Amino acid sequence: xxxxxxxxxxxxxxxxxxxxxxxxxxxxxxxxxxxxxxxxxxxxxxxxxxxxxxxxxxxxxxxxxxxxxxxxxxxxxxxxxxxxxxxxxxxxxxxxxxxxxxxxxxxxxxxxxxxxxxxxxxxxxxxxxxxxxxxxxxxxxxxxxxxxxxxxxxxxxxxxxxxxxxxxxxxxxxxxxxxxxxxxxxxxxxxxxxxxxxxxxxxxxxxxxxxxxxxxxxxxxxxxxxxxxxxxxxxxxxxxxxxxxxxxxxxxxxxxxxxxxxxxxxxxxxxxxxxxxxxxxxxxxxxxxxxxxxxxxxxxxxxxxxxxxxxxxxxxxxxxxxxxxxxxxxxxxxxxxxxxxxxxxxxxxxxxxxxxxxxxxxxxxxxxxxxxxxxxxxxxxxxxxxxxxxxxx
Numbered sequence: 001x002x003x004x005x006x007x008x009x010x011x012x013x014x015x016x017x018x019x020x021x022x023x024x025x026x027x028x029x030x031x032x033x034x035x036x037x038x039x040x041x042x043x044x045x046x047x048x049x050x051x052x053x054x055x056x057x058x059x060x061x062x063x064x065x066x067x068x069x070x071x072x073x074x075x076x077x078x079x080x081x082x083x084x085x086x087x088x089x090x091x092x093x094x095x096x097x098x099x100x101x102x103x104x105x106x107x108x109x110x111x112x113x114x115x116x117x118x119x120x121x122x123x124x125x126x127x128x129x130x131x132x133x134x135x136x137x138x139x140x141x142x143x144x145x146x147x148x149x150x151x152x153x154x155x156x157x158x159x160x161x162x163x164x165x166x167x168x169x170x171x172x173x174x175x176x177x178x179x180x181x182x183x184x185x186x187x188x189x190x191x192x193x194x195x196x197x198x199x200x201x202x203x204x205x206x207x208x209x210x211x212x213x214x215x216x217x218x219x220x221x222x223x224x225x226x227x228x229x230x231x232x233x234x235x236x237x238x239x240x241x242x243x244x245x246x247x248x249x250x251x252x253x254x255x256x257x258x259x260x261x262x263x264x265x266x267x268x269x270x271x272x273x274x275x276x277x278x279x280x281x282x283x284x285x286x287x288x289x290x291x292x293x294x295x296x297x298x299x300x301x302x303x304x305x306x307x308x309x310x311x312x313x314x315x316x317x318x319x320x321x322x323x324x325x326x327x328x329x330x331x332x333x334x335x336x337x338x339x340x341x342x343x344x345x346x347x348x349x350x351x352x353x354x355x356x357x358x359x360x361x362x363x364x365x366x367x368x369x370x371x372x373x374x375x376x377x378x379x380x381x382x383x384x385x386x387x388x389x390x391x392x393x
Contacts, residue, residue, distance in 0.1 A: 041112055041135040048190040048197045049111050054286045055190060055197055057300055058293035059110045065323045067102035069355060071331060074347045085342045089334075092129035093120075104131040106326065109175065110293065113188030116150070117173040119338060124167040126341055132172075139174070139184040147174065147184065173337045175330070189292040196288035203282035280304075294322035312360070319357045324350075 048055045071089055073080045080086070090098040109115040112134040120128040132152060140160065142148025150161045150172040163170040176186030190197070283304050290297045296314035297305035331348040339346045352358055369380050378388040 044188070044190055044194070045111050047201065048194065052197050052201055052289070054200060054289045054300060054302075055193065055293070058189075058290060058295045059107055061295055061299070061318075062110055062293060062322060062326070063103045063106040065319070065357075066106045066327050066330075067099050069323070069327050069350050071334075071348050072351050074349065075343065076345050083342070083346075085338070085346065085348075088126065088129065094128075096130075101129070101131060102330075105330070108134050109177065109186075109188075109326075111188055111190055113177040113179065113186035113191065115175050117337070118161070119169060119171050119173070121165070121167060121169065121171070126169065126338055137172075137174075141184070145183075150174070167341065169338055169341050173333065175333055189294075193289045193292035196285040196292070199285040200282055200289065203278050203285070206278060294318070315357055316361055319355065324352070 049059060050056070071086065073083050073086050092098060092101045096104075105115050105117070108131065114134040114137075116132040116134060116137050118130040118132055119126050120130070133154075136152055136154050138151045138153070139147045140149035140151055142163075148163055150163075152159050152161065161171045163172065165171060176184070177188065179185055179187035181187075283302060286300070286302045287297045287305060290300055290302065296318055298311060298314040299318060327350055331350060335346065335348045339348065353362055369375070369383050372380065375383070381388060
């Protein structure tokens with residue numbers, strides 16, 4: 001009863017506007033106020049992308065591969081070779097080419113779980129596109145619970161982009177990866193791999209500390225004084241500590257002989273088999289990071305991975321399961337966002353036949369279809385995605 005009264009208060013019963021019944025409850029908590037990203041994006045990017053080679057390589061592989069796929073444009077059943085929308089995607093703005101533009105887009109999507117396009121219009125015509133840094137953008141929920149505006153902040157200044165525009169094309173498009181605990185923001189692969197990234201980074205820091213100690217384990221100085229006295233005076237302890245730190249620690253003192261006075265004995269501390277497992281733990285963490293991004297570990301040279309029988313199989317899996325769905329999602333997003341500005345019958349996509357990484361797979365399909373004598377030429381063409389032959393052919 002209380003729930004229904006709350007809904008009636010937010011949305012009058014006489015309203016005939018088509019909208020979600022649950023959306024007003026979302027708006028009730030944050031209507032008109034910025035909703036901040038629910039984590040520290042800067043720290044996540046620094047620790048995960050900027051300091052971890054596995055995560056860095058995963059993001060770069062995904063972004064570069066996805067951005068290398070050119071978009072195709074269809075109007076109905078016909079593919080268009082030239083169109084203002086294709087020209088816009090090839091040169092989105094005066095300072096960025098199409099490949100670099102989409103590399104930024106896919107990289108932000110992998111690092112932050114969110115990516116934002118900005119459309120610049122002049123006289124109701126879209127002239128330029130930009131990719132915005134996701135940590136600078138905040139969602140402004142509207143009365144229906146969904147974003148009614150976006151706020152971009154940089155250098156102590158902010159600008160608000162209202163989503164209602166005269167030409168019907170919102171100036172900001174927000175793509176978010178699925179997040180089970182957020183109404184407005186996405187969850188990045190980096191966040192899912194955060195624990196594995198911490199383990200991998202800690203293993204690297206441990207190795208660095210070991211190298212700084214001349215790649216030898218630590219040891220202990222044992223003092224045996226006269227008459228069984230095993231305690232140093234405070235002055236003796238302070239002097240011995242200062243001499244060890246100044247003369248025997250660090251890479252520049254590696255291999256330097258130690259001269260011990262009477263009563264001092266050096267006891268080296270070795271590693272147990274359990275302590276040496278950190279190498280396997282580092283490789284396991286690297287595989288977990290690659291798994292979160294959808295990159296086969298074999299492509300990253302991570303030892304101990306035998307999921308695929310060969311490199312070519314792993315590469316095809318990478319393209320089929322990670323790259324192509326990501327590009328298809330972006331193509332559909334652009335179609336729904338700015339496609340209506342050029343016509344309602346346009347659809348952006350891509351041609352898998354033009355992807356070199358899938359060439360062998362495609363050739364095998366053509367060979368099988370070509371050997372199927374029970375199929376007509378038009379049926380064979382339909383099986384590989386082509387239209388029927390014209391009467392002239």
